[in-house]
Amino acid sequence: MFSREMYALGAQPSVIREIFEYGRQRKAAIGKDNVFDFSLGNPSVPAPPVVNETIKRLCDTMEPTVLHGYTSAVGDQGVRQAIADYLNRTHGTAFSAAEFYMTAGAAASLSITFKALSEPGDKLVLLAPFFPEYNVFARAAGMEPVVVKCREDDLQIDFDALDAAFDRNVKAIVVNSPNNPSGVVLSEETVTRLCAFLQEKQAQFGHPVFLISDEPYRELVYGGVRVPFLTKYYDNTIVCYSFSKSLSLPGDRIGYILVPRSADPTGELYKAVCGAGRALGYVCAPSLFQFLVPACLGKTSDISIYQRNRDLLVQAFTEDGFSVAKPDGAFYLFLRSPETDAAAFCERAKQYELLLVPSDSFGFPGYVRICYCVAPEMIERALPAFRKLAQSYGLC
Numbered sequence: 001m002f003s004r005e006m007y008a009l010g011a012q013p014s015v016i017r018e019i020f021e022y023g024r025q026r027k028a029a030i031g032k033d034n035v036f037d038f039s040l041g042n043p044s045v046p047a048p049p050v051v052n053e054t055i056k057r058l059c060d061t062m063e064p065t066v067l068h069g070y071t072s073a074v075g076d077q078g079v080r081q082a083i084a085d086y087l088n089r090t091h092g093t094a095f096s097a098a099e100f101y102m103t104a105g106a107a108a109s110l111s112i113t114f115k116a117l118s119e120p121g122d123k124l125v126l127l128a129p130f131f132p133e134y135n136v137f138a139r140a141a142g143m144e145p146v147v148v149k150c151r152e153d154d155l156q157i158d159f160d161a162l163d164a165a166f167d168r169n170v171k172a173i174v175v176n177s178p179n180n181p182s183g184v185v186l187s188e189e190t191v192t193r194l195c196a197f198l199q200e201k202q203a204q205f206g207h208p209v210f211l212i213s214d215e216p217y218r219e220l221v222y223g224g225v226r227v228p229f230l231t232k233y234y235d236n237t238i239v240c241y242s243f244s245k246s247l248s249l250p251g252d253r254i255g256y257i258l259v260p261r262s263a264d265p266t267g268e269l270y271k272a273v274c275g276a277g278r279a280l281g282y283v284c285a286p287s288l289f290q291f292l293v294p295a296c297l298g299k300t301s302d303i304s305i306y307q308r309n310r311d312l313l314v315q316a317f318t319e320d321g322f323s324v325a326k327p328d329g330a331f332y333l334f335l336r337s338p339e340t341d342a343a344a345f346c347e348r349a350k351q352y353e354l355l356l357v358p359s360d361s362f363g364f365p366g367y368v369r370i371c372y373c374v375a376p377e378m379i380e381r382a383l384p385a386f387r388k389l390a391q392s393y394g395l396c
């Protein structure tokens with residue numbers, strides 16, 4: 001026999017993947033220009049030129065057995081030092097290479113971190129709406145997810161709900177700002193309050209409560225909005241970073257975990273991260289892409305395209321009578337479903353060839369996620385379909 005639990009995960013793909021697959025089939029059937037796929041967060045803007053230039057340079061100049069060989073399990077020392085130097089320059093911190101563990105993207109960063117922290121009976125607080133794979137990674141690590149819904153009006157943290165859900169078995173809480181699926185950036189006020197709350201809980205329970213900052217969208221913010229760098233607000237912060245979205249490299253699988261000394265004075269947590277990486281088979285992140293990182297730190301793909309997409313859609317949705325906020329970051333809009341059942345709304349949207357993701361799996365029913373990391377001309381072509389969808393509900 002084999003694992004029923006793993007079978008269930010494999011046999012039932014995520015809702016997002018299911019819609020994406022439906023889209024592929026539909027495009028094959030009626031032509032790709034006739035389907036408006038807003039389902040998957042696959043960056044549509046190409047990687048900045050420095051990415052390909054550096055890959056070519058590395059291929060031309062580096063010793064192939066080094067470029068394509070194993071690095072040390074935690075990642076190349078020089079690459080990790082370059083990341084530390086960059087963060088220190090940017091945020092006024094004092095990290096060293098020894099606090100970084102290179103990974104195959106944020107999914108690996110999170111899976112390793114959860115596994116490294118997990119002891120029997122531990123709980124992991126997830127703030128809804130959240131990236132649905134957190135549930136999978138948490139359960140695989142043996143942690144029980146505890147869902148706390150954010151405030152409906154602005155999707156900032158609901159501290160009464162958080163307090164009610166928090167008990168001494170909570171080992172960590174995950175924050176994701178800018179957020180998938182809502183695009184919301186946690187305000188500095190929320191961050192400060194959260195950190196004070198966690199300090200209080202640590203004192204009350206007599207053990208550390210970790211703040212895991214999942215930040216693949218850190219650089220994707222618009223209009224000069226600032227994303228607070230959480231290690232500066234709370235000692236027991238662990239950062240799970242990925243270059244998937246900022247550099248448009250999701251298929252190349254590169255990211256890191258930052259375990260700051262402030263969270264790990266003895267170095268034991270870092271060792272647990274190494275152990276979890278080993279146990280999960282995540283040692284030695286892709287070497288070519290590790291060596292690419294130093295030249296790309298602080299660079300992004302052209303995010304002004306996302307900003308224009310966001311503005312275009314928000315304006316059109318508002319004119320159509322939909323209820324939607326204008327978020328500050330990432331490339332997602334969280335639109336309120338005109339009927340209670342968001343899945344039914346998505347089914348109706350399909351009649352107009354619009355592929356949207358219902359919010360139930362994000363732990364926050366009643367909404368749909370719209371990924372706007374798509375070609376601007378697809379948005380232009382999709383607007384009449386959204387108008388018809390709105391008209392079918394009598395919104396305009």
Ligand code: PLP
Pocket residue numbers: 041104105106107108131176179180214216242243244250254255
């Ligand atoms: N965390 C969030 C919030 C995401 O949206 C994603 C991907 O969409 C991930 C983690 C996983 O990122 P990666 O592709 O780097 O594994």
